[in-house]
Amino acid sequence: MNSTVIDRRHMMLGTLAFVGAAGLRPGFATAAGNDVAYVTAARLASGAFGILLLGADGAILREVPLSARGHDIAIHPSTGRVVVFARRPGAFAVSFEIGNKTAPHVFTPGEGRHYFGHGSFSQDGRLLYASENDVITGMGVIGIYDVARRFKKIGEHSTFGMGPHEIMLLADGKTIAAGNGGLDTTPDGGRENLNVESMQPSLTFVDAESGGLLAKHEMTGELRSLSIRHVTQDAKGVIWFGGQWEGNPSETPPQIVGSAGLDRAPKLIEPRGKGGDDLKGYIGAMAVSNDGRFIAASAPKAGHVVYVDTETAAIIGLSDLKDVCGLAPEGEKDFAASSGFGVIRYETARATTVSQHELQDIAFDNHLRRI
Amino acid sequence: MVLRAIFLILAAFAFAVQAAGADLSPEAGDDAVAAPAPSVGAARPEPLSHAAMVKAAITSYIIPHIDGLKAAAEQLPTAVENVCKTGTPAAQKDLDERFEKVVVAYAEVDFLRFGPMLEKGRREQISFWPDPRGFVARQLRLLLSSKDEKIAEPGALAKQSAALQGLPALEALMRDKDTPLGPGEAAHYRCIVAGAIAANIVRLTNEVSDGWEKPDGWADKLLHPGPNNDTYKNESEAAVEIVKALIVGLGLTGDLQLKPQIDPKIKLAPPYQKSDLQKAYYAASITALHQLYDTVDLESWLPPDRLWMKDWALGTWRALESSDGFGGKAAHAERDDVPTPREVFDRTNGLRNMVANRLSIAAKLTVGFNELDGD
Numbered sequence: 001m002n003s004t005v006i007d008r009r010h011m012m013l014g015t016l017a018f019v020g021a022a023g024l025r026p027g028f029a030t031a032a033g034n035d036v037a038y039v040t041a042a043r044l045a046s047g048a049f050g051i052l053l054l055g056a057d058g059a060i061l062r063e064v065p066l067s068a069r070g071h072d073i074a075i076h077p078s079t080g081r082v083v084v085f086a087r088r089p090g091a092f093a094v095s096f097e098i099g100n101k102t103a104p105h106v107f108t109p110g111e112g113r114h115y116f117g118h119g120s121f122s123q124d125g126r127l128l129y130a131s132e133n134d135v136i137t138g139m140g141v142i143g144i145y146d147v148a149r150r151f152k153k154i155g156e157h158s159t160f161g162m163g164p165h166e167i168m169l170l171a172d173g174k175t176i177a178a179g180n181g182g183l184d185t186t187p188d189g190g191r192e193n194l195n196v197e198s199m200q201p202s203l204t205f206v207d208a209e210s211g212g213l214l215a216k217h218e219m220t221g222e223l224r225s226l227s228i229r230h231v232t233q234d235a236k237g238v239i240w241f242g243g244q245w246e247g248n249p250s251e252t253p254p255q256i257v258g259s260a261g262l263d264r265a266p267k268l269i270e271p272r273g274k275g276g277d278d279l280k281g282y283i284g285a286m287a288v289s290n291d292g293r294f295i296a297a298s299a300p301k302a303g304h305v306v307y308v309d310t311e312t313a314a315i316i317g318l319s320d321l322k323d324v325c326g327l328a329p330e331g332e333k334d335f336a337a338s339s340g341f342g343v344i345r346y347e348t349a350r351a352t353t354v355s356q357h358e359l360q361d362i363a364f365d366n367h368l369r370r371i
Numbered sequence: 372m373v374l375r376a377i378f379l380i381l382a383a384f385a386f387a388v389q390a391a392g393a394d395l396s397p398e399a400g401d402d403a404v405a406a407p408a409p410s411v412g413a414a415r416p417e418p419l420s421h422a423a424m425v426k427a428a429i430t431s432y433i434i435p436h437i438d439g440l441k442a443a444a445e446q447l448p449t450a451v452e453n454v455c456k457t458g459t460p461a462a463q464k465d466l467d468e469r470f471e472k473v474v475v476a477y478a479e480v481d482f483l484r485f486g487p488m489l490e491k492g493r494r495e496q497i498s499f500w501p502d503p504r505g506f507v508a509r510q511l512r513l514l515l516s517s518k519d520e521k522i523a524e525p526g527a528l529a530k531q532s533a534a535l536q537g538l539p540a541l542e543a544l545m546r547d548k549d550t551p552l553g554p555g556e557a558a559h560y561r562c563i564v565a566g567a568i569a570a571n572i573v574r575l576t577n578e579v580s581d582g583w584e585k586p587d588g589w590a591d592k593l594l595h596p597g598p599n600n601d602t603y604k605n606e607s608e609a610a611v612e613i614v615k616a617l618i619v620g621l622g623l624t625g626d627l628q629l630k631p632q633i634d635p636k637i638k639l640a641p642p643y644q645k646s647d648l649q650k651a652y653y654a655a656s657i658t659a660l661h662q663l664y665d666t667v668d669l670e671s672w673l674p675p676d677r678l679w680m681k682d683w684a685l686g687t688w689r690a691l692e693s694s695d696g697f698g699g700k701a702a703h704a705e706r707d708d709v710p711t712p713r714e715v716f717d718r719t720n721g722l723r724n725m726v727a728n729r730l731s732i733a734a735k736l737t738v739g740f741n742e743l744d745g746d
Contacts, residue, residue: 043740047724047728071746087746088746117746138504165746184504186503186504187636187637188501188503188631188637188638188639189501189502189503189504189627189639190501190623190626190627190630191626191744192501192627194501194502194503194504194506196492196495196533197492197495197532197533198532229745229746244745248489248490248491248492249485249489249490250490278601282742282745284741284742284745284746300739300741300742301739301742301745303739303742322737322739323737323739323740323741323742324741325741325742339739339741340739340740340741340742341737341739341740363740363741364740364741365740365741366741366746
């Protein structure tokens, strides 16, 4: 395999630009205080699973072993603390500090719950929210954890749907957006979906403090089989979502990326061609550029990243990278994308490759987060 | 509770590292005999091309087994009808045997979760398992209490829950000791439902067969990749689909059939346990996966320094086939000892990892880490 040396100068500029844009994400570019640029779960060269802390040049700076496959990462806004969640139906989360090599702290969602792989810190960093399954009822739960008390679980809200996947605290600091996949699963049944024929996917908005339902957009009609999986938010506050098609493959919608808001019904973006964009029915991750204007959505089964200009809701770029999934903003307008074949690539929203780095025998998992 | 969880996680981690490292090392186990290095100048067989892999899988494995399922299913309605008319032990035995043949035939294609089996949710409709929430029993109770005879009308059952449409629902009716299928009034409506299910299984398996074999069907789609093919743009993409099925099959067998035996926290009834067919299901799964593994011959791509993997795989298949899947010895076991459930599970996982991470790469087929089942 070929490795290209990353353009370090570009990356430094990118990092500076990122810091300059920090107003969009208060506190993000502070506490790490070292060279760690990204965090991702991965399958390591040994075949075991772990968390990788990567430099901007893709070099592995630290490995944190996991007992099983991890999924997404929540990053504490001010202390550099990160939490990595188990892949569903896992029941562990691992917390550690970027700049402190003390032993990671492991916590669990409690009896009768498991994680769905995603979570989000409160803006003041005191609370952690996690997407979870109430195994008995199959309904989605937002677990609430007290960070200062070693992630003691202190409460739960409903996601008002079944099978939530990504949840995200929105920029207002008060609202949680939850992508409810609509699928019923249990740990006893492995990863099998038990209710595809009657699934009710939705995008819900939940009051982070009271747990009240602020809005619920159900996928109906021709979209009733579009399981909402991943969400992100642009600079204007619009929510962008990516789905996984669980219906007849022959009826896959031409596009599975869309936008919505509390008072705005979901609307899929227009595909580039008449035949659709051939994303093979699955969006594995979403990210927004640091200036908040561009959206990236990865389609690992198709090996594409779709870039959308939020001003026009039009696709402005589509890149090719086998098994691409992890996405993170880089610089002001660019993105980093990671793949299951150990590639980290930097590219613009016009899908122009800036540089690429490749790690041998490493498989990056679905999500990549920028420190 | 947290401390216990940490302990469990660390224990699981220790095992994961052990399994990942030890199982696939060339020195591991008594089966891992180092392959003799090929003599200088000895000709190695040509690796099976991606196109040849696809063709072999379709002609030698997929179509014969899909046809086998269809043929087995076609015998069900008559057998159900005979039991319901006569209730004789002979008719009951005949239905039992025919039901077993369908279950075994289904186990041999369960992992082909793409194309016609995926379309319209046919897989779940034919065999709604796993069923950890007991949907089959619940839905069947509701239907039986309704006594709605319109369920026998063509297409009526197809509008019902998938849990009602296939083999597990039929099995539940066949194994109900309180009200067995037969000519009596008590079983009248049950026989109507059983007949409808049997006919529905025939419909579904016919649709799967037709989806594969009709002109421009899924077999043609796999055999003729290209820019105008809406699913497979080249021969490698078609071959990846077959290899993914193999990986999925090993994963399903490990997670759903074997893992519940070594993890007491998992409460999942084995497939078709009411009919005591769980061992037959396991045996059919393993035999089928082994046959598909041999058919695509990924090992033909191994470089000389990786030939030890063939020996490891051979030992693993021998272990899996020497087990009855439930801690006992298979009827035709080649091993003298009985592989433990732990060994069978570990080897199934190891083989899955080897196909996904080693053999497919050796064969220049890129089966993605993230693309396999989504999340």
